[in-house]
Amino acid sequence: DMPLTLDPENRIYRSPMVREHFLDKKPDLSKMIRLGSNENPYGPPKSAQKAACDSVVGGNRYAWQEMFDLVDKIAKKEGVSKESIMMGPGSSDLLEKVALVLFMHGGNIVSADPCYMSLIQVAKSVGATWKAVPVREDHSHDLKAMEAAVDKDTKLIYICNPNNPTGAITSGKELLDFCSRVSEKVPIFVDEAYIELAVGADTQSMVSLLQKNKNVIIARTFSKIMGMAGIRVGYMAAQPAFIAEIEKITRGGMGISYTSIAAASAAMDDNEFQGMTRKLNHEAKTYLYANLDKMGYKYIPSYTNFVIFPIKIAGKEMLSKMTAKGIVVRSFDIQNKPWCRVSIGTMDEMKSFVSALGTIS
Numbered sequence: 271d272m273p274l275t276l277d278p279e280n281r282i283y284r285s286p287m288v289r290e291h292f293l294d295k296k297p298d299l300s301k302m303i304r305l306g307s308n309e310n311p312y313g314p315p316k317s318a319q320k321a322a323c324d325s326v327v328g329g330n331r332y333a334w335q336e337m338f339d340l341v342d343k344i345a346k347k348e349g350v351s352k353e354s355i356m357m358g359p360g361s362s363d364l365l366e367k368v369a370l371v372l373f374m375h376g377g378n379i380v381s382a383d384p385c386y387m388s389l390i391q392v393a394k395s396v397g398a399t400w401k402a403v404p405v406r407e408d409h410s411h412d413l414k415a416m417e418a419a420v421d422k423d424t425k426l427i428y429i430c431n432p433n434n435p436t437g438a439i440t441s442g443k444e445l446l447d448f449c450s451r452v453s454e455k456v457p458i459f460v461d462e463a464y465i466e467l468a469v470g471a472d473t474q475s476m477v478s479l480l481q482k483n484k485n486v487i488i489a490r491t492f493s494k495i496m497g498m499a500g501i502r503v504g505y506m507a508a509q510p511a512f513i514a515e516i517e518k519i520t521r522g523g524m525g526i527s528y529t530s531i532a533a534a535s536a537a538m539d540d541n542e543f544q545g546m547t548r549k550l551n552h553e554a555k556t557y558l559y560a561n562l563d564k565m566g567y568k569y570i571p572s573y574t575n576f577v578i579f580p581i582k583i584a585g586k587e588m589l590s591k592m593t594a595k596g597i598v599v600r601s602f603d604i605q606n607k608p609w610c611r612v613s614i615g616t617m618d619e620m621k622s623f624v625s626a627l628g629t630i631s
């Protein structure tokens with residue numbers, strides 16, 4: 271028997287992924303080709319590795335000064351005030367904190383369906399209602415329908431652009447108009463985890479709206495373009511009063527370590543690494559597209575480091591067949607149909623994936 275009932279209404283919507291991993295005795299991830307979590311296969315940048323190692327000697331101190339310096343650097347890059355920036359151990363930490371603070375008294379959250387569920391799951395866990403608005407035919411956000419879904423209990427609109435799990439984008443101008451206007455009524459959270467990988471696409475960061483004092487919150491991560499998913503660094507940019515509210519339930523953002531701060535600061539300066547990531551991601555994605563075309567899989571054009579396509583077998587079956595071939599991918603049911611999402615790894619990893627996929631029907 272459970273000694274303690276933590277959630278009598280069974281509202282915990284958090285992904286049981288980690289626990290399942292132990293229970294199912296899944297194969298050792300370190301021996302697998304890992305194309306399940308949209309990581310960057312080239313990171314961490316050498317510059318960040320060195321900075322992290324060098325920083326360890328200072329680890330007896332809480333890294334307040336170093337964090338202030340990093341916040342300052344980020345604020346300058348984004349063209350916002352220092353008070354508008356908050357760091358976290360990965361952007362997911364910030365997504366969760368925002369969800370906890372905004373939804374502790376219920377309310378509803380409006381987002382696209384499908385979209386990245388982390389913030390929504392936490393909001394639901396503390397009692398919020400999710401108002402899911404299906405994406406349009408081209409998988410972009412249906413902004414009109416999202417606006418129509420807003421009511422007096424709506425505490426937040428969540429927009430993931432480029433979107434996960436689809437990889438699709440919403441036109442920059444359209445989104446800018448929407449956020450500028452609708453944020454007067456309700457705060458809008460724009461998760462830009464993949465924005466640096468959407469180069470050349472018709473989209474843009476919503477940070478410019480923050481500069482105009484709009485009620486938007488923007489989240490960014492060092493996990494994707496910077497190749498540091500395991501180092502755990504992310505930040506959010508929002509109005510200073512909003513940041514101050516969220517910081518009340520943290521230690522002023524001191525959830526991130528001295529070494530993470532050092533690595534993040536070095537990675538920010540490493541344009542060469544970021545450029546290489548974009549180039550190699552593009553090449554391996556182009557290779558994957560060509561092979562999906564050959565095999566007749568109709569993927570959604572992606573502005574990220576992952577691609578999703580409908581499959582003819584159940585998602586679970588796909589995962590176990592891929593696992594048997596030493597490859598980790600993800601599956602999603604979208605409108606009750608199974609899809610496979612594969613992250614863009616190195617060219618060699620994509621070749622392994624393509625050859626494995628060729629044997630699966």
Ligand code: PMP
Pocket residue numbers: 307308359360361362363386430434461463464490491492493499503504
């Ligand atoms: N937002 C989106 C859209 C993501 O896909 C992810 C990670 N997959 C995150 C946020 C969280 O990333 P992290 O916590 O590593 O910054």
